[in-house]
Amino acid sequence: MWWLQIFAGLFLAGVIYWVINRKNNEKLEMKDAWWGPGSKSSTREDESIRPFKVETSEEEIKDLHQRIDLTRYTPPLEDSRFHYGFNSNYLKKVVSYWRNQFDWKKQVEILNKYPHFKTKIEGLDIHFIHVKPPKPPAGHKVKPLLMIHGWPGSFYEFYKIIPLLTDPESHGLSYNQIFEVICPSIPGYGFSEAPHKQGFDSVAAAQIYCKLMKRLGFQEFFLQGGDWGSLICTNIAQMAPLQVKGIHLNMCFIDSGTFSVFVSLLLGRWFPWLFGFQERDLQLLYPAKKILHYIFRESGYMHIQATKPDTVGCALNNCPVGLAAYILEKFSTWTNSEYRYLEDGGLDKKFTLDDLLTNIMIYWVTGSIAPSQRFYKENLGQGVGVQKHSKMKVFVPAGLSAFPYELLHCPETWARKKFPYLCSYTHMSRGGHFAAFEEPLLLAEDIQKFIGTIKGK
Template sequence: MRISVLDVIFDFFSDNMWWIQIFAVLLLFRFVSWVMDKMNNGKLEIGDGWWGPGSKPHTPEDESIRPFKVETSEEEINDLHQRIDLARFTEPLEDIRFHYGFNSNYLKKVVSYWRNQFDWKKQVEILNKYPHFKTKIEGLDIHFIHVKPPKPPAGHKVKPLLMVHGWPGSFFEFYKIIPLLTDPESHGLNYNQIFEVICPSIPGYGFSEAAHKQGFDSVATARIFYKLMSRLGFQEFYIQGGDWGSLICVNMAQMLPSQVKGIHVNMCFISNGTFFILMSLLLGRWFPWLFGFRERDVQLLYPAKKIFSSLFRESGYMHIQATKPDTVGCALNNCPVGLAAYILEKFSTWTNPEYRYLEDGGLEKKYTLDDLLTNIMIYWVTSSIVPSQRFYKENLGQGIGTKKHDKMKVFVPAALAAFPCELLHCPETWARKKFKNLCSYTHMPQGGHFAAFEEPLLLAEDIQKFMGIIQKK
């Protein structure tokens, strides 16, 4: 019996139709992703804005930079203590640990320490160990700290580095990493790069004035921080951020590709290459090589159901703050104990999701109560919990990935430090969909969402590595 070539081809396709269909679908998704990438190569417009009260005045804005000092008073402390004394606690369920949120048994311990041992005046002195300043930009009083190297080594060019925090953090997150970047030699570190560090407070957070009008989002923040750097005399600079700080830095890089010489992030907002990411998440466990996944990526991403269960478990706050921030904010702004529980719960599970299995939420494994309560106090004394939550509504109120910058790429030299306990792991192949000049990608050995606060040495080392790569180019 003679078998024709056509018969062989027909039999091959019949026997392998399932794999051929998968391959065709993958090719289609690759093509669609390529087309969409090509469509989003633009530059983000800088624009302008006015976020102060009333109409923008006709007179030029005062561009002076004023020294600022964090202060407190007996009245402020007494008011806090009175409110703490009136707190009501609900008994937790048996063996509940942190599965329902902040365990109220441990909360009593934290509150007792806050009321009887925590020394806010001492912490104010610590806050003031770095120089603070304020300046008016687009109608808002912008707060920042600016730390210069005490003794820059001869022959080393000092690099300006803007570091941007997120929610529910503050500029205080960077207090441990600043000396490692500005004065490494005094801390026993042999770094080749020396920085002067600028850490602003996002408007509406801490000591930066909140916007008085709707629409103040990450793009507006990026523009204000660019104006801040320009006002400080920096025409070229480097930027670093996590959480909202990551998005703000991305917007700055999209807006100012000539001025931003490098961007380092420890959280990646994934909004490019959606088709590729979806397919890689569905099939990457079986075909990791096809999507560029490393063994560590597979460990952190699968089983995929853990991603969705984690996002469901940890994103309730986001839905509230992106829709009705003022409602829950009213309660938090009036009750310090409620504010502490609401914020500190994030420092538990966002540092390590496994900490929810512990009675104390693992809070004191990586932080001291003094450090944690200092961050809480920054929110409390400035009444900034409500405007900080509004930032979610301004950025996410119309849906995730709906803004122009969400689909735009970043072309400046970039680095991602991927900490294993971050809220969502971002493989290098995903990051390259956003950062087209990704010079450094590091699987960090440990750490979670609050990298600078939790693992300052690891983050400083990765920033140094990135700067060394840029310097060699």
């Protein structure tokens, strides 16, 4: 009965095709939501886009200085450097600069050099900067690029990379791609209003940004992010795959195929070819015990913020020096974990104090440290890998910059489990977690490389 065999074969092929196609078409649902205070009004939400300007006052600066002057310091242990957290001897030097030399008014002018806006979406006032090319060259299509920050960063992380993307020629670069860049503040961070309801996670943020890009008139756009920005960008691509032309990340959340990842980590050192590991992967992953030690040493903040963020948030929101120590310690060890062996935490190796304190001031003047920490509870409070999006792949062109001092290294073979259409993977020569802040040129070059690989770009 050869015709039955042919029929059975065609039927099986059809089932396989249906399953694969169904998986490829699976996407996150776009819903109506309300994160503002109280119940949603029956009147239509104001969708206007309003210019916004960062401002300060003498009263704000005076209050900051008074609080700094009342700081009590705990002497560090002898030769402890940054092993116990932020060393208070060096903290005094940072605070002295903050109190006596740091010019917040000047930094506010720098913040305002790019156009700021606000618009209401789902009951929240969403802040973003929108930077267009000053002189787009003829024959080049300007590409919209949504760049999303993470914790404990802010939109300010992108200030050095923006001109490399929007005006490369003026900076001696001959890139083929010209971008207009949109950098929002995550709701609850900086100048974006904090959610008033429980449950605002990365998917909720992704939905707001999809609506933001539509409101700005973009039918298609590109994405870039690290830290929480990486997860939010991933969710946007899962929610609007037809609108997202490409997603570029400098941190990859491996939340699908966890068992196979564990097995590959367990056996990959001896059978690297079996799991697709490159020599550089072996250097960054092994000995595997260093990963476990690193997670134990560096993840205490995550447990606190994923369980009781408001408790520590109350302390940090009232003490500027405590806020600075809490955040700047991450800019030390997340840039390079070996910096904990240095007396100054290596903070001046990649950053200036003006840049670091400007980021601190964005948290301080907006009182946003507690709302920003709640984002951990909303995303991790119910467990890791339990959300629908964690089990979904991303079926849009993807690129990944693997910086050597990122919190956890993600080999290309792992990234492909989440991003089947990965068309650019780069082992970066230097840099850590805050890629756009630390190495804007390297990141800009890799974004350009990635966009150049996308067909029909």
